[in-house]
Amino acid sequence: MKAAVVVFPGSNRERDVLRALTLSGSEASTVWHAETVLPEGVDLVVLPGGFSYGDYLRSGAIAARAPIMAAVRRHAQRGGLLLGICNGFQILTEAGLLPGALMRNAGLTFVCREVKLAVERADTPFTAHYQAGQVIRCPVAHHDGNYFADTATLDRLEGEGQVVFRYAEGTNPNGSARDIAGICSANRKVLGLMPHPENLVEEIAGGTDGRPMFESLAAA
Amino acid sequence: MKARVVVTLKSGVLDPQGKAIEGALAALGFSGVEAARQGRVIDLDLTETDPAAAKARVAEMCEKLLANTVIESYAIEVA
Secondary structure, three states: OEEEEEEEEEEEHHHHHHHHHHHHEEEEEEOOOOOOOOOOOOOOEEOOOHHHHHHHHOOOOOHHOOHHHHHHHHHHHHHOEEEOOOHHHHHHOOOOOOOOEEEEEOOOOEEEEEEEEOOOOOOOOOOOOOOOOEEEEEEEEOOOOOOEHHHHHHHHHOOOEEEEEEEEEOOOOOHHHHHHHEOOOOOOEEEEEHHHHOOOEEHHHHHHHHHHHHHHHHHO | EEEEEEEEEEOOOOHHHHHHHHHHHHHHOOOOOOOOOEEEEEEEEEOOOHHHHHHHHHHHHHHHHHOOOOEEEEEEEOO
C-alpha cells in the first residue's frame, strides 16, 4: 500500500498518521497542499487531523478548495482510497466528497476524550481487520464534530450501509445525528471519521484499538 | 462597489450557538426572545460597477466557498 498524507497549513496529526501507516506496513509520504499532483502510484490519500487554515470561515472550508484537492478528487473518481480523519472528514464534506456537514458540537465545547466506537461494517478496505459489531476504544479531539445531514440523506446512508462507525455505549461526544462517527462513499473507497484511530496504535500510547484500520489498509 | 453577504443556517438545522445566545439573553433578564439564530456577515469591496453582474459574481462565490449550502443559505446585498 502506497499512501500520501496531505499537509495543509494548520494540519497537526500528519506525523501520527504517517507513523500508524508505516508501523502497519504501508509506505507513506507527505504532500504539501499547494502541489497539484499526487506522487506516482499512490493507492491511498489521507487528509489528516488538525486545524487547516485556523478553521477560518468553516472548519475544512478553505482546505477543501486547496490546489491539491483537484488531484485528490480525480484520485477518488478513479476509485482510489481516500481517508479523512477529523479535520480531514470536515474537508471531505466541504469538498462534497462525502455527504452532510460537521457542525459545532452540541455542547459548544471542544471535546478531548476517549469514546467507544461500534464498527458497523467490516466489509470496507478500512475496516476489514475488525469484526462487524465490534466495539473499540478511540480518542476524539474536536470542536466541530456534530454530524448533520437531512433526514433523507441519513436514511439513504443507513439504507446503503454507509455508516461505518457509530458512537457506542452513550459516548456520543458532540450531538451527531444517529450517533454517526464515520461514513463512507457508496463504493466504500472514501471514508471520513471524527475519532482518531491513528492515536491508538501502540501499547506505549495507551492501546492498539486503532491499529486494525491501518493493517486493513496495508492489506487492501 | 460593495457587497454584503449574510450567511445563515437553514431552518431545521440545529444551531447550538444560537441556543446559547438565547439562554444567555434569558439569564440577563431579556424576556420575550422566542429564538436566536447566529449567522455570519462578509463584506466585499468589488471592482465591478454593474450591480447585476456584481450580484451574479458574488452568488458564484457563495456557492463555491462563502456558504456551505448543505446547511447554510445566503443573501446578497450590493450597493
